[in-house]
Amino acid sequence: MDALVRKQLGRALLLSALVAGGMSASAAQPLLTPSTCTVETMLVDVRAALKGGSPALRRYVKLRLREAALALPVAELQAALEREREPEVLEALGAALATKASHAESPTLVQPLLARAAGDADPAARAAAVRALRATPSVEFMAKNGGVVTYEQLARDSSPEVRQAVADNLREESAQVYSGHDRAVSETAVSVAAATEDPAVAAKLLGEVSMEAVGHDAVESVTRQLEAEDPGLRAAAATALGGVPGAEADGARRSLVETFRRDANPAVRKAALEGIARLGQASARPLLESLRGVDASMDLEIDAWLSALKLNLQEWHLLLREKQRLRR
Template identity: 65%
Template sequence: MRRDDTQGMTHMTHANHSPLWRAALLVAATCLLPTTAGAQGSALPLQQTACTFSGMVHELRGAMKTGSPAYRKYVLEQLKMAAKAMPAEELLAMVSQEREPDVLEALGKALVSKAGFVEDASLVQPLLQRAQGDADPNLRAAALKGLRATGSVDMMARNGNVVTYEQLIRDSSPVVREAVVGNLVDESAKVYFGHDKAVSETAVSTALASPDPEVAAKLLREVSMEQVGSETVGKLKGQLRAENPTLRAASATALGGVPGAESAGATGSLVELYRNEKDPAVRKAALEGLVRLGMSGARPTLQSLRGVAPAMDPEIDAWLAALNLNLQEWHLLLREKQRIRK
């Protein structure tokens, strides 16, 4: 493939939407599917057939029930590729009518793929409507999972924030709330590698909107905070006074990952938390946050906290011992501290 062809596919210019490009996609989406999917990935002869959505979804349905993981992935990729060129109406209708959670999730992924390709975020609205309003919580969760590991926060914003994660986290079903958390954690880690401000700040606002402290705490612990702004840092500081100790601890952990420009204020808040807190788990999280913020520069702060809560002094000593190893990477320092404090 020529360089300009590669750039065209990467950047999705208007030329990509030409009849020739659409035709090329249709050719690329020609199916090579076995007549029956092997449950253990058994080798079956492939037959070339023209792809239609109905035929591909029928094959997907069988793959979800009896196919190997590799075969399911293959069929899903075929569906996503075909979705870019096939008429949106057929896919939208299937998304609106599907009743099997696994198939709905796959159709959602295909719809999101098409929405990104044609640069029309409004295409995901039927998927978001199911995530918000379907009577079956498993289908609501499946619709949400269709957005996983994509730029869903940006897509929701470009769709006018008609449906948001802050709304969805209030769902009455745990499986839906878990899907919200999974989407934001994966998007932060796997799509933007912790470097997207909008995703991180959406995770904080979603956590604050959650009626479930455990769900909120999971978001704050697992989503990167390295790009958040001052306003969001202020919100995290406010959660250090939350009634639930798990939420206070998660907020302390989150504050440990804020940008360097916010580190002085975050350090002061964590020191105050450690001095006034009674829960050992929260104090432990505060120490971890302080070390992450300051790394080797955290030594004087840790030393100043010895004796505040004598039972916690072994935790401080473990951090000081780990810091003496002069490790420069946070994950290595954390691993060594955990080894020391077994």
């Protein structure tokens, strides 16, 4: 029995049940009511799901809206975005608009979204607008819209939620969109870390965004963060220096050794050791040996790195995992 026959049989059985229950065939409502797909009709489902739906349903309606946005009129999406006041719905609409902009290779489509991110009076709405850009080429979008709205600007927002959204966006854009290989995204993360007055945001950016493609000026900016007042930010800067390109490795290595010797904070010293190990196995061993005794409490950490390095593992994540196993 093919699918069409099964569908027709199902309809016939349902209609029979309605008739048997006392409803005449003539009075029965149509089983399927054709309707035009518009932004507003889709938002009815989105609002209902976001208000009381399961996590799976919430994900589904957001995904369906993003997919439908590819065929929906831009003007309708932008108008709905400008009217929307519920942060969750705003985020879903913004993500749909950003998806359309990416597929159409037309960054100007997100201008209303950037305007909400920078200028909405409601901090929850500003944060939602920023989150809507997540896992898209948002750094490129901002640049091609003339840099009127930038992540450096948004990272100085008075709302911690907005600042956190900026850090999450850059981390996910680096990892998910470019697999850590995009220089512009990584250097934007470094620039934002220098611009924000929120040390937690700066630490998240330096500690979690890939530095493998950054240039010399960005490395210098990260190095200056080794002097930051906040120890978490100093530790994140040390972690970041461990991932810089080979051409910058010598300077980064010297900075990390100096940091280990003068910075008494255990987290910073631990991060400096990790950075030294990451910058190169051959050079790391004698340097790590030379740091024994600087802080006796760190000697076991040095020993763990030396033991892990002896395995000559070529992948950093494998080396890090082995070192962590040794220090359990």
